[in-house]
Amino acid sequence: MMASRILQETVKTPKELYKFLLRSCNKLPKGPQEFYKHSIKQSFKQHVFEPDPERVKQIINKSLSDAEWIFKKVHIEFIFIINP
Numbered sequence: 001m002m003a004s005r006i007l008q009e010t011v012k013t014p015k016e017l018y019k020f021l022l023r024s025c026n027k028l029p030k031g032p033q034e035f036y037k038h039s040i041k042q043s044f045k046q047h048v049f050e051p052d053p054e055r056v057k058q059i060i061n062k063s064l065s066d067a068e069w070i071f072k073k074v075h076i077e078f079i080f081i082i083n084p
Contacts, residue, residue, distance in 0.1 A: 007064045017060050018044050021067060028074060036070065 011017050021040045025033050043063075050056050 008061055011060060011064065014044070014047070014050075014056060014060070017063055021063065024067060024071075027071075032070075032074060 007020070011020055018040065022037060025037045025040070028036060047056075047059055050059065
């Protein structure tokens, strides 16, 4: 989970997370790509008005570790997403 740790230091805001995740989806195969793009958009809408900054950090960290897991699942090195 080294890659997600690097990202946790660089992705600080929900907007940065949203942009990063949507761009990362382009590296996935077509089927999962559409599924995860939709999921990212829905999750963003659900949490857009989160008032607690600590909860926002938790959501960002969890999202990044989940993204790393997804890329491992489809056999794409997550580190290449960070450093193309």
